[in-house]
Amino acid sequence: MNFGIVIFDQAEELDFVGPWEMVTMWSRFADGPEECLLVAEKPGPVTCAKGMSVNPHTTFAECPPLDYLLVPGGEGTRREVSNPEMLSFVSTQAQSARAVLSVCTGSFVLHAASLLSGKRATTHWRSLDRLRALGDVDVLEQRYVQDGTVWSSAGVSAGTDMVLAFIAEVAGEAAAGKVQFGAEYYPSTRKYGGFEEHAKAPAYVRSS
Template identity: 45%
Template sequence: MGNTIGITVFEGAEELDFVGPWEVFTASAGLLERAGADPDRVVLVAADTGPVRCGKGLRVLPDATFADHPALDVLLVPGGRGTRRGAEDPQLLGWIAATAARATWVTSVCTGSLLLFVSGVGKGRRLATHWGFEDQLAALGADVVRDARWVRDGNVVSSQGVSAGIDMSLWLVGQLHSPAHARATQRFMQYDPAPPYAADV
């Protein structure tokens, strides 16, 4: 039986923070299914079923709500401007804490680490976040790692900003299945991030 991966979305979530991991996990699932293995299931989870407007205007429809989603093996929390409001939302924070307590892996991208920290899940853990938010997260008392695209502390895995979530998700696919399968997923996606910027003009 495959894993169930839940990605939470909220108003102001950064699009690539969750769409990048979504692509990784669903590409992985497709390759598994093609090979005759049980595929992982990926679901978008939000407070309700209404459209969610993300940070740059993309609107998405959740698959499930906080009240009716399937049991999650993996929880992913994206970042974006909406995390500042989310850090004061007891419903969202309570759901993250309760869901994290039952999940095998808890992950975040970008400033999603703020929600992990404020919910209590990330307290006492080493956390990565977007470079522009590192000082603010550290000022709250978090143990911020500043020199890694992603960092694992126990079952909590956090990544730096935006595209770093793809790297983290590929690593997690390697943990859920195998490094060889993660490499096959990366090849399928034609994801080759080095060098990060090759153009001179």
């Protein structure tokens, strides 16, 4: 069993590093995937949104079939939704994958790869209206959304919550508990600055 995470220039770092941490904790403590692969279109370093430089393990052309695939978001998705190599890779892998996941604006890549039409999904709060404007996605203002084998999350840190919930779904509560405990992932509920009252705050922030 393997888990692949696509990376590309201007991907948001925490969109994939948070999920990476959850998946590799799953592997270490709860019999999770044998491999967690960072996959890029080409070999060589990928420069992310905040300047982190990451070396992929493999390329689109050399990547084995994946059991699970995650697509992060970031400014780079505005380019990747028109990148035929990216869309071909995602759609081809999705044909045999057990599940496909997106974080933040990675949802737009899933849509461009014909994986999100007619499904429930979410994205970063700044892009909710843009996702609605596509016209064929049931957009929910939730931290993360599951619709069959397609999962999506809100922005940046939300991907960590989504992947932990995903682990609970596919491997059980005990496995997710081991991951959560190993990672000490018990997020504070404290809110700062009153931004939960912001006009653009998603429903799950306003109501929590």
